[in-house]
Amino acid sequence: MGVLKPLLITGAAVVVLGVGAVLGDSAVRGVAEVRVAGQVQQELGLAEPPEVELGGTPFTAALITREVPSAALRATDVPVEVSGQQITLDTVEVVAQDLALGAGEVHVGSGRAEALVGYPALSTLAGVPVEAGDEPGRVQVSYTAALFGQQLVAVVSAVPALSTDATQVELTQTRISIAGFDLGENVAQRILDQVVEPIRLELPYGLVPESIEAAADGLTVAVTATDLTVPLE
Numbered sequence: 001m002g003v004l005k006p007l008l009i010t011g012a013a014v015v016v017l018g019v020g021a022v023l024g025d026s027a028v029r030g031v032a033e034v035r036v037a038g039q040v041q042q043e044l045g046l047a048e049p050p051e052v053e054l055g056g057t058p059f060t061a062a063l064i065t066r067e068v069p070s071a072a073l074r075a076t077d078v079p080v081e082v083s084g085q086q087i088t089l090d091t092v093e094v095v096a097q098d099l100a101l102g103a104g105e106v107h108v109g110s111g112r113a114e115a116l117v118g119y120p121a122l123s124t125l126a127g128v129p130v131e132a133g134d135e136p137g138r139v140q141v142s143y144t145a146a147l148f149g150q151q152l153v154a155v156v157s158a159v160p161a162l163s164t165d166a167t168q169v170e171l172t173q174t175r176i177s178i179a180g181f182d183l184g185e186n187v188a189q190r191i192l193d194q195v196v197e198p199i200r201l202e203l204p205y206g207l208v209p210e211s212i213e214a215a216a217d218g219l220t221v222a223v224t225a226t227d228l229t230v231p232l233e
Contacts, residue, residue: 050075
């Protein structure tokens with residue numbers, strides 16, 4: 001997903017701004033945030049610059065120490081690759097602490113990212129249509145399969161949950177209907193076993209999702225990381 005990449009770019013940009021003591025500390029921070037936003041926009045191919053907030057007092061110390069105590073970023077329509085598929089995240093929000101720029105890499109002491117995977121993007125990952133469910137916290141997934149000797153669309157209502165290794169989204173508490181008719185438990189289970197597959201959710205840099213939650217506009221995915229080192233590209 002690369003959801004922490006904007007913060008890594010932030011760390012790299014801060015130490016090369018070169019505005020130093022020419023401006024006051026707050027002005028330096030403002031200039032840094034604008035320049036970092038522009039660099040992130042260019043690097044990620046965003047239509048609009050992201051919102052960037054850089055922490056630290058005095059902020060000018062970051063130009064010398066090559067360290068930023070905290071940073072936050074919010075971006076919309078972020079193109080990323082997840083599980084080998086190119087998708088666009090509706091929103092990405094990242095907060096990180098203790099960023100340090102090294103030789104060709106950025107170290108993040110700790111960070112948390114939250115991304116909204118809209119249902120069109122989730123459908124791309126799943127390979128089948130996925131929509132908001134009929135109740136809060138549920139999704140609706142449509143499968144076309146040979147059932148009862150015919151090609152039918154089975155609509156599965158379910159609560160998404162992370163697999164044990166957090167690399168897949170599994171469908172739990174499932175209910176199934178065909179042509180608008182809810183099926184009995186025994187029949188439904190046989191059909192579920194035949195058509196339902198988990199959705200792969202493999203992220204770069206060894207990151208794993210911490211939690212997921214279905215909402216009206218998509219699936220919210222949260223990721224946390226500690227002691228993370230990522231190469232600068």
